[in-house]
Amino acid sequence: MKKIINGVLAAAMLISVAACASSQAQQTDLTPPARGLDAKTQLECGTKRGCR
Numbered sequence: 636m637k638k639i640i641n642g643v644l645a646a647a648m649l650i651s652v653a654a655c656a657s658s659q660a661q662q663t664d665l666t667p668p669a670r671g672l673d674a675k676t677q678l679e680c681g682t683k684r685g686c687r
Contacts, residue, residue, distance in 0.1 A: 672680070
């Protein structure tokens with residue numbers, strides 16, 4: 636009887652470890668959104684993005 640209980644516990648542990656290992660965490664994008672040009676820069680450079 637003890638062998639059966641140990642086998643069931645080992646199988647439960649194996650299944651729980653396998654379930655944790657297979658799930659992947661969601662990666663969130665931590666980069667802030669690009670800021671637009673302010674009014675003064677737009678007047679000086681127009682709509683060009685390389686004028687910073």
